[in-house]
Amino acid sequence: MIITRHVEARAVLADTRYVPPPVRQDAPPYTLGWLRARVSRFSSGEAHAERRRALEERLAELDPATLRRRARAATLERDGDWRGVPTQVLAAALGVPAPVPLVEAVAAGYLSGEETPGTDAAVAELFRLPGDGPSVITDLTLLLQAHAATEGLIANALTHEGGAGVKGLLRETLRHDPPLKVTRRVDRATGEEVVIDLVAANRDPAVFADPERFDxxxxxxxxxxxxxxxxxxxxxxxALALAAGVLDALRAAPRQLTSERPVSDQREDS
Ligand code: HEM
Known part of the structure; x- marks a missing residue:
């Protein structure tokens, strides 16, 4: 079933009967499948509640205003070459010495579930970094969730750049041109898959006036x-702070904007 109406999308997302599509639980340690079986994003019920609590506690230690300042500074330091900045700033704030290319290598498979020797090797490498205990998975989850979605938001916002304030630009980009297009659930009772079409729901004329117009x-x-x-x-x-920090810097160095192109390989889920 595909959901396109805003009211129905909200109802499914608010109903505990609908859970994320289940992931395998039998993968060997330090592989992609093993990681996906241990994170909040793909779990449900009590396991999800507990893992999500840990994420929220960790996030509460990070000040969005500081992330914004650091993302701005890092982008300026790199003379506007902003790719990797959100992940680098977030990793530094978490104290995780994860190189951006390694996060990127795992992030693609983390969301899609596509297990390859390459993604398994990247997961193993991530877990060889210094650090220990349950908080390692919490911190890596944050980096993996953040990477593609935040970069996608920035890239899409840059295609609409044109004088609006950063806040309005990001908010309308999220609605009109979201970096992720769908999210999925499974009905626990029947096993039926439900695909929530975020693009359609965000342009539902019952909720948004003149929904096709970027405003x-x-x-x-x-x-x-x-x-x-x-x-x-x-x-x-x-996410908004990291994206805003990059845009702040690019506005300070506008010549960088001309080199931006839209994201063409956006990921489906976040
Ligand atoms: C523009 C950027 C972002 C967008 C659009 C986005 C969107 C989302 C969405 C829609 C979900 C829920 C998925 C679902 O219900 O199926 C989600 C989950 C999550 N996001 Fe984000 N996200 C973004 C950036 C970030 C950042 C920067 C972080 C970390 C600092 C983050 C951490 C998480 C985590 C940990 C979850 C899983 C929550 C759970 O399992 O309960 N996201 N994100």
């Missing part, structure tokens, strides 16, 4: 790009 002055609007209900993105403030 950075639209103001607060109930887009679903950060999810909703049982498991919305716990880091929307952090």
């Amino acid at each position: 950075a002055s639209r103001g607060e609007c109930p887009h679903l790009t950060f999810g909703h209900g049982v498991r919305p993105c716990p880091a929307s403030a952090h």
